[in-house]
Amino acid sequence: ILNVEQSPQSLHVQEGDSTNFTCSFPSSNFYALHWYRWETAKSPEALFVMTLNGDEKKKGRISATLNTKEGYSYLYIKGSQPEDSATYLCASLSGSARQLTFGSGTQLTVLP
Amino acid sequence: DAGVIQSPRHEVTEMGQEVTLRCKPISGHDYLFWYRQTMMRGLELLIYFNNNVPIDDSGMPEDRFSAKMPNASFSTLKIQPSEPRDSAVYFCASNMDRTGTDTQYFGPGTRLTVL
Numbered sequence: 001i002l003n004v005e006q007s008p009q010s011l012h013v014q015e016g017d018s019t020n021f022t023c024s025f026p027s028s029n030f031y032a033l034h035w036y037r038w039e040t041a042k043s044p045e046a047l048f049v050m051t052l053n054g055d056e057k058k059k060g061r062i063s064a065t066l067n068t069k070e071g072y073s074y075l076y077i078k079g080s081q082p083e084d085s086a087t088y089l090c091a092s093l094s095g096s097a098r099q100l101t102f103g104s105g106t107q108l109t110v111l112p
Numbered sequence: 113d114a115g116v117i118q119s120p121r122h123e124v125t126e127m128g129q130e131v132t133l134r135c136k137p138i139s140g141h142d143y144l145f146w147y148r149q150t151m152m153r154g155l156e157l158l159i160y161f162n163n164n165v166p167i168d169d170s171g172m173p174e175d176r177f178s179a180k181m182p183n184a185s186f187s188t189l190k191i192q193p194s195e196p197r198d199s200a201v202y203f204c205a206s207n208m209d210r211t212g213t214d215t216q217y218f219g220p221g222t223r224l225t226v227l
Contacts (some may be wrong), residue, residue, distance in 0.1 A: 032213045043116075043203060044155075046215030089155065093213075099145070099168060100216065102155040 004092050006103035013080050014111050020076045021106040023090030027071030034100060035064055035075055036089040044089060047075075080110040116219035118204050124225045130192040133222045136185055137206030145216060146179055146189050147203040155203070161187065194226045 005024040013019045025033060032051045036044040048057040053068040061078045077084055087107045091100035117136040125131055137144045145160040159169040164181045172179070176195070181187040191198055201223050205216040 034215060036215075043218035043220050046217070049213050049215055051213055099157045099160055099171075101157075104154040 004090060004101050004103040006088075006090060006106050008106060009104065010107040010109070012109045012111060015080060015082060017080050017110075018076065018078045019080055019108070020074050021088065021108075023073045023075070023092075023103055025071050025073070025090070025092035025101075025103075026094060027068060029094045030068045030071070030092065032093040033066055033068075033073050034091045034093070035073070036091065038087040038089055038105065040086075047088075075106075077108070080108075082110045082112050084108060085110045116204055116206055116217055118202075118219035118222050120222060121220060122223045122225075124227065125194055126227050127195055128193045129226075130190065131194045131198075131224060131226075133189040133191075133202050133204075133224070135187045135189070135204030135219060137187070137204070138217055139185070141206035141208045141217070142184070143207050143209050143216075144181060144187050145205040146187070147205065147218075149201045149203060149221070158189070191224075194224075196226045199224055199226050 003026055007022050032049055034049050035047040037047050038044040048064045050066040055066040057064050063076045066073045075088055087105040089102055089105045091102040093100050119134045142163050146158040147155050148158055149155045158171045159179045160167055161181045177191055179189045201221045203221045204219045207214040207216045
């Protein structure tokens with residue numbers, strides 16, 4: 001059973017729309033939260049790693065926020081483009097372990 | 113650097129056969145992770161190594177699965193005997209995570225089909 005939950009499971013938006021999705025994770029013993037972008041037939045690529053409550057990271061049109069007290073992170077995409085179509089995975093790392101627990105991802109499709 | 117290298121990219125085998133998947137991590141990375149991706153369970157960690165030593169293999173599904181890392185530049189994941197339910201994409205990833213915050217760099221994956 002995954003204890004990292006992502007919603008929605010899939011999302012279709014029109015080109016130019018802004019969108020966001022959610023990652024929920026166990027807040028106890030939190031250490032880090034990772035976001036990955038996974039295009040079909042490719043391997044996951046890292047977007048962000050966040051550790052501090054209130055952290056906000058940005059890369060181009062994509063940004064993410066982190067709330068470690070309540071155990072959630074949001075990923076935002078501003079002005080979606082067809083090339084943003086991918087599955088966005090989040091993964092949490094707790095305690096002193098080095099293993100990431102991945103969510104099931106949000107599959108984003110941006111329609112031209 | 114060429115990134116994490118996995119071979120083969122695709123493997124089709126018959127039930128009962130031995131399957132060996134290979135991974136070459138990025139040079140200088142001392143953590144190596146094996147993941148399995150299925151529709152039902154998503155991306156799940158099977159085992160990871162630090163400095164060639166297996167640290168946590170609690171994700172290995174059963175005794176049919178074994179993994180080794182004989183040196184810093186090579187790891188194998190072996191399934192013997194293979195079963196149809198082992199069909200999945202197997203990813204290898206590496207990093208040099210001293211603090212727990214380094215991103216993991218994934219290989220292209222091996223798509224395994226067991227008939």
